[in-house]
Amino acid sequence: MLDIFAPGLLAGKTALITGGGSGINQRIAEVFAAAGAAVAIVGRDYDKAERAAAAIREDGGRAMGLSADVRDHEQIAQACQQTHAAFGPIDIVIAGAAGNFVAPAAGMTAKGFRTVIDIDLIGTFNTAHAAFEYLPKPGALVMAISAIQSRLPTATQSHVCAAKAGIDMLIRTLAIEWGPLGIRCVGIAPGPVADTEGMRRLAPDGERSWTRLLRSIPSGRAGNRDEVAALALFLASGAADYINGAVLPMDGGQTAVGSLEFGAMLTESLQVREA
Numbered sequence: 662m663l664d665i666f667a668p669g670l671l672a673g674k675t676a677l678i679t680g681g682g683s684g685i686n687q688r689i690a691e692v693f694a695a696a697g698a699a700v701a702i703v704g705r706d707y708d709k710a711e712r713a714a715a716a717i718r719e720d721g722g723r724a725m726g727l728s729a730d731v732r733d734h735e736q737i738a739q740a741c742q743q744t745h746a747a748f749g750p751i752d753i754v755i756a757g758a759a760g761n762f763v764a765p766a767a768g769m770t771a772k773g774f775r776t777v778i779d780i781d782l783i784g785t786f787n788t789a790h791a792a793f794e795y796l797p798k799p800g801a802l803v804m805a806i807s808a809i810q811s812r813l814p815t816a817t818q819s820h821v822c823a824a825k826a827g828i829d830m831l832i833r834t835l836a837i838e839w840g841p842l843g844i845r846c847v848g849i850a851p852g853p854v855a856d857t858e859g860m861r862r863l864a865p866d867g868e869r870s871w872t873r874l875l876r877s878i879p880s881g882r883a884g885n886r887d888e889v890a891a892l893a894l895f896l897a898s899g900a901a902d903y904i905n906g907a908v909l910p911m912d913g914g915q916t917a918v919g920s921l922e923f924g925a926m927l928t929e930s931l932q933v934r935e936a
Contacts (some may be wrong), residue, residue, distance in 0.1 A: 671899055672697030674746040677741065679731050679788050680758035682709035684857040685806060688886035689893045690714075691753060694722030696894060698753065701744040703727045703737070723748070731758045733786030738791035745795045754792045756785040756828075757806040766819040774820045777849050781824035781867050786831060789846075799843015802897055805832050806889075807850040809912050813919065817927045825850070829908045836906030845905045847896050852912025855883040873929070880913030 676693045680686040681702035693841035694700045694717045704710035711726030718724055727743055744751055760780040764773065789803050794852060796803075809819050829848055838847040853874055864896040875881055892911055895901055910916050 664878060668696060670696040670894065671753075674698040674752040674897075675701070675744065675750060676755065676897075677701045677703060677744050677751050677782065677788075678755040678757060679703045679729075679737070680806075682706060682713045682726070683756075684852065685854060685886050685889050686755065686757035686789065688712050688726070688890045689757070690724065691717060691720075691722075692887075692890040693753070693897070694724055695720070698842050699723040699748040700845055701725050701727055701748065701751075703729050703740045705730050705747060709874075716731070731756070731787055732779045734787045734791060737784075737787050741792045741795055750797045750801075751792050752797060752800065753802045753804065754788060754796070755804045755805035755806065755893065756788040758784050758788075759806065759808075761818075763817045763822050764820075765817050765928075769820065774823075777820040778824050778827075781821070782827040782831070785828050789831075789835060793839075796844055801844045803832075803835060803839070803844060803846045804893065804896060805846075805848040805908075807832075807848045807908055809852045809910055809916050811850055812910070812916055813831070831837075832908055833906045840905050841869075845902070847904055847906070848908035849892055849896070850908055850910045850912070851884055851889050852878065852915045853883040853909070854889060855885055857886065864891045877918055878913040878915045879918060882913065884911060884913065 671693055675791035676698045678686050678690050678700060681690040682704040690700045690702050690713060700717060702714045707726060713723035714726040725747055727740045729740040731737050758780055760777045785805050792881045805828050807828045808825045809821045811829045814822055832846050832848045839846060889911060896904060
């Protein structure tokens with residue numbers, strides 16, 4: 662599927678990706694590097710980020726791992742400065758760091774709710790804000806990895822729904838403020854994506870959870886990391902130059918149906934875990 666993109670599509674570009682040490686964001690980093698971009702992978706765990714970067718270098722790409730907690734503006738600002746020093750202007754910023762767990766609102770601690778808001782929403786703002794001075798104007802792209810919980814109220818996901826809805830509105834607002842400077846701001850809101858740590862946490866009882874979840878998706882299957890990476894690559898390409906302020910759902914049609922089945926599955930998974 663990714664063969665439709667020319668290997669040099671992002672030649673000469675630099676991308677900074679938070680949460681790039683695993684899952685969807687790691688695959689985006691790999692695909693961007695294969696397309697010619699120099700990639701800075703940022704994560705709280707330096708060893709994890711550097712392992713992902715080392716794998717890219719072994720395949721002939723340019724990559725570096727950096728340690729930063731996106732909740733701390735000073736740390737992510739330092740990561741942006743290090744990226745700029747190593748690779749030059751930061752053409753593409755992808756705010757992908759995220760947290761999640763399954764919990765009903767009444768059974769969640771205030772600290773747990775705040776933690777997801779801080780990582781997802783505050784972390785997205787910190788990343789975009791800290792990178793701003795290093796962005797080429799015009800020509801830069803700021804992209805957030807959101808989730809369908811931003812538009813689908815979902816049982817046991819009040820913290821995530823609130824954080825992702827905030828991210829979507831932040832992206833739209835930045836598009837208005839930064840668009841005149843030639844900076845595009847977009848988002849991707851994936852539905853369930855197979856083979857990721859996030860979905861393993863949300864569906865701990867395996868096939869039973871997946872069978873129930875797939876009933877809520879018109880396409881009848883989960884997405885995969887390659888598909889999300891392909892959309893991210895398209896949005897970073899010249900073919901998407903007029904896409905700005907949009908948060909694109911990538912969910913097999915799940916948002917067209919609603920979230921009741923998804924929320925019921927998560928609630929059932931929580932009950933199984935606690936049993």
